[in-house]
Amino acid sequence: MDPARLGSLHQTRLSFARSLIRQMARERWHVACAEFDLDAQGCGRAIYTVDTPEDRFSFVIFSQNLDESQRSDRVIAEQWDVACALCTAPLDDVMLAELAENVPRQEAGRCSSRVLVLTRGNRSQRNFEQVTEALARGEQPDPVWFQKVGYLYRTTAVYGNGKFGIADYDYVRRWRLFDRPFSPQMLAVYLLRHFSIEQVEHMARARAPRTAVPMQRDLARYIGMGNSTGLGMAPFLVNHPQLINQWVLMRETALARVRTFGTASPERIQRLRTLTARARQHMTEWWTDDAAQQAANDRTIADLDDLKAWLDGGTPTPQDLWQRLVQRAGSHYGLQGQELVNSLLLELHPELVDDLEDSMGTDERSDLEPGMSLRTLVAWLESSYDWALAVDFEHPDASYYFWYRSEEKEEPRLGERYVEPGADREMPLGIARDVRRCYDACQALLAEDAQTTVLDLVLQRRDLRGIVRRIQTLAPLAYGEIRGNLLARDCRPIHLLRCKLSFFGASKFDPRSDRWVRITLFQGAPLLDEMDASDDPDWFLPVAPPAS
Incomplete structure (x- = not known):
């Protein structure tokens, strides 16, 4: 749970967008x-x-055309190009x-529990106008436009779990299909992506019906x-450590299965070659202005070149190929390259991975255990x-x-x-x-x-109750804590x-600073009318189509 490694992760088959599709x-x-x-x-x-198979839902979109001066991705914005709600059906007048009154107002509105997800987004104005024209x-x-910015819209918030009066988590989970984390939120984002394509085509027809x-x-x-995400997302990982532990545990379980039970058959080796070539092309189409991210991307491209040469060299033996690949990545590749290799390996064995998506929640x-000896607590702290x-x-x-909430x-x-x-x-x-304060008091x-x-201890130091409860809960968990000091000057x-x-399933991370990032979701995902083509659509690491 080293922060730098966490900051090098890629989407996998277990990512929520992939599971939803x-x-x-x-x-x-x-x-x-x-x-x-x-x-x-x-x-x-x-x-x-x-x-x-379980129920019918409705996705309602209210669209307006903002003046450029009003368009902002900041959370303090009060107007957006689109405001949307995923609701239970049917919808009456x-x-x-009620939706028309409240959804466009977002935080300032008040929706009912029939609303499962509330979201909003802004146009990528340059892309939107270029595509329409x-x-x-x-x-x-030109496909290059979508290499640089891979979307027509970017969301600035996707709310669920009881925000602003909408349905809470326990209510949403009564539907089996939404039992996985963030499943309804991912559905809302996917449907907004579909709307963006239909809207731009509609506007082009309105502008020039004959041509x-x-x-x-x-x-x-x-x-x-697209999505713009800032510091608002960061505390989630600290405030929901058991959930984060479960996400990482399932990912590590999948990797352990592949490394232990996966068979490097000729077909899978060829599939790995295909994915490696696709990954390299994907990396060259990953545009960013951030120097550190670009350096990581350049290193990853070099790592993929090494992977191709290693696979083509004929030295690995199929019996332990995956294990040897992980070892080579760990000793030769950068963090981002290592984690990309892990994602590639999971793609090769859906039969060993996909059932874990039902265990991500x-x-x-x-609970506080007051009878625990302080010696035991200290031992847990030290280990x-x-x-x-x-x-x-x-x-x-x-x-x-120090972390604080804005007024x-x-x-x-x-x-x-x-x-x-x-x-x-704070x-x-x-x-x-x-933890240090607790340890010294112990x-x-x-x-x-x-x-x-x-x-x-807690009778004398009431201020330590929270951290003691956290330690007792998380010490037995392998992936509950981010192993970094979030107050440090070098915190990123x-x-x-x-x-x-x-x-979530994001790709093409484009840091705009140490505190916010733009990403792309569902790039390469099947279109709505392509859903019946395959039970396992192959859209990992999408690459741009050739220019027509």
Whole structure:
């Protein structure tokens, strides 16, 4: 759980977007457009119905055309090009009026529990206008546009789990098809991606009815959905450690299965060669202005060249090929290259991996065990939290930052402790510092009484109850804690963002700073009318189609 490694993860077969597409294909979900009432500028309302084996849902989109000066990805924005809701069906006039009143207002509105997901997005204005104009002229857009920016829209928030009056997690889980983490949120994003393609084609036809053409399917498939994510996502990994442990545990279980039971048959070796070539092309189409990310990408391309040469060299033996590949990556490749190899290996063995997607969730609960001896607690600290005890909190750089919530939107922010006011309102994300305080308090009590218990500690130090409960809950878990000091001057929150987004199924991470990133979801995913072509669509590491 080293932050730098977490910040090098890629999507895998277990990522939520990938799982959703397989589920939709396998169960033959049917999505239909029930209403598409847009004017020539793309403004109006669209409604899609989603029929599943279990129930029917509706996805309602309210679209407007913002002035460029009003378009902002920041959380403090109050208007967006589209605002959307995934709801239970059917929708009557009263429900539609309620949605029209509240969905475009997002945080300022108040929706009912019939709304499962609330989201909004902005156009990638350059791409959107270029694509509209090209289609209106009867031409296909240049695929290079979508190498640089792989979408027409990017979401700026996707809300679920009881936010602003919408259905809470327990309510949503009553549907089996939404039992996996973030499944309804991924569905909303996928449907918005489909709308973006239909909307731009509609606007092209309105602009030039005689010459406009639809987008070629391979190009439409290459369009994803963008997302801008900032610090608001980072605390999730600290506040839901049991869930993060489960995600990583299932991923590591899948890798262990592949390395132990996977057979490197000639067909799978050829499949690995194909995926390696595709991965290299994908990496060359990954555009970023961030110097560190570009350096990592360049290193990964070199790693993939080495992988190809190694596979073509004929030295590995099929009996232990996967194990030897992992060992070679660990000793020769950069972190991003190592993690890409792991993702490639999981692609080769769906029969060993895919059943784990049903175990990505967990019931989160933490209990205080007051009868535990303080000696046992100290032993757990020294074995499971040695990384935290190694931090020198006497040095000011170890506590350089503090996390707080902004007054405007109550979104997490980072403040400089010795420069800015507000440390008195600090969020409890300094786990390493709290561990050190707990450890020192334990040692002081044990010096007085070697038989003392956790109860004695928390009675004297009520401020330590939370961290003691956390330690007792997470010490037995291998992947519950991020092994880094989130208050340190060299802390890079971008690592936490990429970790969570990789489990969502994101690709083409484009850091805009250490504190926010743009990504692409569902690029290369099947279009809605292609869902019945295969139960396991092959869209991992998409590459641009040739220019027409």
